[in-house]
Amino acid sequence: MTNLVPIGRALISVSDKTGLLDLARALAGYGVELISTGGTSGMLRAAGLAVRDVADVTGFPEMMDGRVKTLHPNVHGGLLALRDDDEHLVAMAAHGIEPIDLLVVNLYPFEETVARGADHATCIENIDIGGPAMIRAAAKNHRFVTVVTDPRDYDCLLTQLKAHDGATTMAFRQKLALTAYSRTAAYDTAVSTWLAEELKEPAPRYRSFAGKLAQPLRYGENPHQAAAFYTDGSNRPGVATARQWQGKELSYNNINDTDAAFELVAEFGGDAPACAIIKHANPCGVATAATLTEAYIRAYQCDQTSAFGGIVALNQVLDGATAEEIVKIFTEVVIAPDATDEAKAVFAEKKNLRLLTTGALPDPKAKGLAFRQVAGGFLVQDRDAGHVSASDLKVVTRREPSEAELRDLMFAWTVAKHVKSNAIIYVKDGATVGVGAGQMSRVDSTRIAARKAQDMAEALGLPGPMTQGSVVASDAFFPFADGLITAAEAGATAIIQPGGSMRDEEVIAAADARGLAMVFTGQRHFRH
Template sequence: MTENIQVKRALLSVSDKTGLAELGKQLAAMGVALISTGGTAKALRDAGLEVADISDVTNFPEMMDGRVKTLHPKVHGGLLARRDDAGHVASMKEHDIAGIDLVIVNLYPFAQTVAKGAERDEIIENIDIGGPSMVRSAAKNHDFVTIVTDAADYDTLLTELKEHGGATSLAFRKNMAAKAFAATATYDSMIAQWFGFADQGKMFPDTLPLTMSRPVELRYGENPHQMAALYLPNGPSASGIAQAKQLQGKALSYNNYNDADAALELVSEFRDSPPTVVIVKHANPCGVASADNILDAYKAALACDSVSAFGGIIAVNRPLDGAAAEAMTGIFTEVVCAPDADDDAKAIFAKKKNLRLLLTGELPDPKRGGMAFKSIAGGFLLQSRDNGHVSDDDLKCVTKRQPTEQEMADCLFAWTVAKHVKSNAIVYAKDGATAGVGAGQMNRLESARIAAWKAKDAAEKAGWSETRTIGSAVASDAFFPFADGLLAAVEAGATAVIQPGGSIRDDEVIAAADEAGLAMLFTGMRHFRH
């Protein structure tokens, strides 16, 4: 194996012609002979370069609308032959096959064609065959051949050639080969996904090939002894916390990403609502409120649980102004997520150098489709996203008393928040703000009690005359299996209840609600979040 390989002959065939002309000029200046195909050859000639057509190499014309042009022994023999194998060298001489030392290939724009909503025939025509074949041949034979599949690597390639007198090092070729196989794997994955999901209409295909790219490694995972990295799915662009622009602050940690995602997902439920603030701690909301402006919403959300909010994550559904930013920097906060921020807000946050400010642009659509993954020992669980919603028309009042207009609004507010609280989830809400949140308990009664206790504690800290659970609506993410959880809410002062219903003891729970004079709504939908 030779460490450095001189590049004398290059084959270029690209769909994306970004940087092609300049690359061709630089290669030609180094004395590299250029071979090319179709539109790539034309682009190089238009740049004033001498180029041999692939048909001159194969002695066969490009045919079948370009479907067949590079699939030929004189191409793949030139790519796959080992220069240190006497038998390979003899075969090259016998069949008049010249070696190809460098391959520049990027593939037909399959994903972009799907994304623009093209018809099936056009999508099929954008499945590249010859390109991936050349890429794989060159990458397999990286001991002797350099493969480049990304225009972003053109400058790196040219630097490599200049530093090694027109040659490439084995380390460089290995690195490019790894990228090349990742590129073809990603390409095949996108095609397989399209066939499985879109073309065949299967929600869960028999095989699910997924590929992802790593933009960053993280300092550590959930705990310091764990390693972690962020990966983004290849294919059409997504919108979420992973795509947010970090304006300032330390690099995000694993826990920051996880908590900020929880905050963004919840605040997105309110993207068409009045100004709303969500405060999250350990992936659970500890305060949520809507108001006439972000500042007032923040104050109301903070008042729900100012203790838990310390070191938390804040997400808002409106651009931030200076007044809101000033209030948010009053306590230690890890991350603030917002669609945007004005200059005053940015200047205020800049004084807190460790605070991470993330600008998300338009908030994700809470009703969007997609899949949620969970790793388990030995495998993965896959399910559709919980994008279920209920409106006034979906609700069924099962008690003698109907809810008032304010109770109805508070029920829907509490229900929206409960969807994003770890089960068992109980949420008290009043006047568009959470009053108490009970999360992650092993039984619903304890969640109801904890939420009421936290509301009482918040009232004492704020100096209020009474707890905000009095006159509140209470949401339960799943049905009350017994009346005890409901009675705990009654004891806390709730006057309205929203829950899925469906328990074998629904009659018992309804009777308890009627006896207490509550209004109770059934949604027919639950929102477990484990």
């Protein structure tokens, strides 16, 4: 198999001009003939480099606003010809096809065009045709052709040429071919996803997902699992777009939990201070308050045991006073829209604590897709952007909730959306006081949350259980009255749940018998 292949002729056509001139000058220094198109050709020529227009190679001018310029046998034959096949060589000689040894192409900025909200026609014009065709041809023939699709690989290419006197190795070309096919696959995925959204097609015949490597990870959920982190190009504020100010590299579990924390705290917007503390993708404390410091303290007091080694998410700029509270226990990650210099100075003393800032909060109502792999396939659904307002609630008991209860019910319902099913959340005065998550039985979640609240009350030296006078949210309906009765026994005074059980009347009667107020949302928030 061919190993070293010298580069004698290169076709360069790029939309991203980063590093272009340095690369072209270096190639010219190795005596490489440069062929180029449109704006790339003009830029090279203006820099004093000898460049041959692709129209001279094809014998056809660029036409149709640049839509047709490289789709020609003289280009694709030069990329696809097998240099060790006599028939291919004869065909090249007969038709005046010259070999192309290096292809440097990056694609029209389709993803960026969509991301900035361009109109339909502009997005269509930014769908590259010739670029992907050339990239795929060059990558297929990587035994003989080097293909570069990312400016970040320019330095690696020049290192290869320097090490091998103007040639590249087979191993290097194979690696670039992998990058090339991955890039065109991701590009086509972006186009098909955009078209599905334009057509409001929820189930296109074929569905693909793509990402760009953000970082290889030390391991996955467990040390025996390989893992990596990819971004999807959506620029949704969060862990994928955040700036890390300090601390060691994020782990797989750090990233997963930080995302869960920030998505939850974003539900409260940025007007009133809010804090969410997450452990293993479930909240162990969530609170709002007059200050960020108070919000953190109240969230922490929900479950101080679970908060140790957790993730803290804040919806406002992290200040020094709040940072001083956070560092009183070991915390893995803190994520916030921003942080003051005072807060950064406090955290600087804790080398293992990671501080991330995002610049903004994600929009909890924004549309998007979520997917999960199963054996033999994957499930795709809309992101859970469901919300209810107080006016959507249906009071089903004789007693209506008070204004204070209603505020806590809405708070509890917001948190319930982010707790693994079966989810039960006790809330009092704008803070969680008990969270039951991930149980097979809803009544077990109700009992566990109440028990944890009782334990925490004892640890804090409170005279009674924290659930006394609380409200309760259930992410799905109560199939029996037992869960509601357990909540009432723990001291809850009001319930929010979707409703819709065959035994709704039985559950309502149990609430009325205990003087509880209960409202139905008509919407559930399963989270598996």
